[in-house]
Amino acid sequence: MVRLVIDGQSVEAEESWTILEAARYYGIEIPTLCYMEGLSPYSACRLCIVEIIRGGRSRLSASCSYPVQEGIEVRTNSERVRRARKVIIELLLASCPNSRTLQCLASKYGVTRIRFRAEDRGCILCGLCVRMCKEQMQAGAIGFADRGTGREVAMPFHTRSEVCRECGACLYVCPVCELPCPGPLQPGQLCNSCLDTVQLEAFPSRE
Amino acid sequence: MARIESPAALEEYRQKLIEAQRKYTTTITICGGTGCRAHNCTAIHEETRRVLEKTGLSETVELRFTGCHGFCEMGPLMIIKPQGIFYTHLKPEDVEDIVEKTVVEGKIIPELTYKDPVAGISYHYEQEVPFYNKQVRLLLGMNENIDPCSIDDYIAQGGYSALAKALFTMEPEEIISEVEKAKLRGRGGAGFPTAEKWKAARRAISRDGIKYVLCNADEGDPGAYMDRSLLEGNPHAVLEGMTIGAYAIGACEGYVYVRHEYPLAVINLYTALDQARELGLLGKNILGSGFDFDVHVSIGGGAFVCGESTALMASIEGRIGEPRVKHIHTAVRGLYDRPTNLNNVETWANVPIIINRGAEEYAKLGTERSKGTKIFSLVGKIRNTGLVEVPMGITLREIIYDIGGGIPDGRKFKAVQTGGPSGGCIPEELLDTPVDFDSLYDVGSMMGSGGMIVMDENTCMVDIARYFVDFLCGESCGKCVPCREGLKQMLYILEDITEGRGTMEQLDILQELAEVMRDTSLCGLGQTAANPVLSTLRYFGDEYREHIQEGRCRAGVCKPLITFSIEPEKCTGCMRCRKSCPVGAISGKKKEAHVIDPEKCEKCGICLEVCEYQAVVRK
């Protein structure tokens, strides 16, 4: 067992756990997008970042792959985490403005405007579909192509892959290919209807 | 060739080589580096060989075609030793003359020597040239004495003696502690203490005993060619360093990861590997010590991100070159999940020097926390473009003005960019900053792997930030959100500002975005990608504000913000501009003042150049 502090609580965790697993075990909520139980952690969306204080030094890191360590202190909701998380949600929304999942995250974490240029790309490149297809469906029909801002999920050489069985698992796990948020929205607009019902700032972490 | 089975045999072999070289009274060295090759130095080499053979001098004059000498601006270069006579800008026609006058008669040909363009002084000998005499060429200096395809040249210069010393007189721990005392820090960018990495890799337990040492020769920074020149010019120094490191760590296999754009480096490396194996300096039972180690070459596609340690390892394994989280260090679980130590080309090349000279002697060079020398590729608006190797702690001013010869064409210095695309721009007020890992970091830049780009007053700093962000947009692997999406939004904002649509609020957004990218990106690329933006905001914030509030680009670079017009008082109506304008934007009768139609003007600036009366103005 490893002892660590999460949001002021002293907790014990299995050595094999990640910080995210430990936090969830103790009922502490950390938002995630590219993480899914049963798939290998990928740590690309960076939504699950937490502040880790170790040996007097503090840094932000993705909790979905960070192994618990003896004596570290974790803050899941510090000012630094909240600010970074908001910018990440804002960036994600700019690339998929109509995603309901992202709209809900925005309301929940207090993102009230998008200061960036919105362009609907229909994919946040979280890689859930790629890992689902490979690790659970044992097919490996889709993967990433290209790099940088041109990166996309594709079948090899953009032709229909023979190993795809059309099982639909990729669609099932995708956080953005869903019915758009039903509000009367223009692309790039924020719904924020439920903003007032959840007030995260009202529960600051015990620092 | 027979294997060399002991340190004594190596010494004997070396003495024989030195003996054999005694028959030469003169050595002609021709630079075969990247810059000189572009100026056809191979033809000069061929011609020199032909002339020497024709005149029957081949028996007494040694001809050596080497790696880069550094002074690329002046290439093709030739040095005639032992005197050190230094000839520049050579053409094949010059060779007969050189052999006849300089080699045979010992006379210097003044027209071929280097003339300092500012002071107007001619220098006959390499050691006098200002470009060289402030440098300390610990690593690069060897280039001019070695034909990279000849292991004998390297051995004659003392090569592989450090390996013999390490294998036969030092314990692995002693080697690491020597490197620690020398305070060697990684030359690949971050300046991490090399001995710490070696210790971690030595300590790490491998499930089957296999550990790896790797050499990072990805060198993706635009304009940088330090590592290339070392690998092309002196591959054995890198291999010797890796072998010593492998012995210290307990590794049995190594890889050099080199980009495919460096074909000569790859060829020279393969040649060096074959030669070292043949002599028993690599492979099984090296020098009869019982230590086994061999090196493979892995050729990369040349993506900038593949220089990042985990992406590099993924690429060697044949997977997509993208970074992964490093919560478990690569020293413990790296290539093929085995303990792995990665160092930069230049870091490895320093190792034999430390072992040979001893840490104490080595540590005399440099500052308290940054020891030794650093190679920079000095490029941009600078008179002496080239590769320079300087002791740590020298100031930027000394590099730019004393070695680099200052800014050409009477222009004013504006900034120097160090650290490659993830470095920062340093302004004139900070030119006295010493060049070491910590001081550069403190001023918002970093040492990086050694790119140094000098900019003059005609450079727009907002546009420079835009350029680097644009470069990184294509070079980021695209895996994580802050880097991929953050860079894209950053580019949009910088485009807005350079095209005259920027707002003051966007400056705050840039700052916030930059900080979040630094804090939350997965790998070093995203974490440092905002540096060019942050450093230009910090030192050249006025230029950003001018673009936004006054719609003005003081360097005259951002086309949407500049206008060309003709001052009627100065215009003589000579019609030159009207005839030169490619889009027909200028009208006016002969001997009457001309006017530019702003709607048609493409802002190419040709009218400004052709007007003899300075009547055209750019605002």
Ligand SMILES: Cc1cc2nc3c(=O)[nH]c(=O)nc-3n(C[C@H](O)[C@H](O)[C@H](O)COP(=O)(O)O)c2cc1C
């Ligand atoms: C995006 C990125 C690109 C890099 N490119 C290079 C490179 O081209 N060459 C290099 O030696 N190190 C590069 N590095 C640094 C390496 O990750 C690594 O730290 C270095 O090779 C370690 O060697 P050193 O300790 O000898 O410096 C890069 C790092 C990042 C994040």
Ligand code: SF4
């Ligand atoms: S398609 Fe959906 S699941 Fe796949 S990477 Fe894109 S957002 Fe993620």
Ligand code: SF4
């Ligand atoms: S920071 Fe950039 S380069 Fe590094 S993993 Fe993320 S997207 Fe890829």
Ligand code: FES
């Ligand atoms: S859930 Fe951890 S980075 Fe996406």
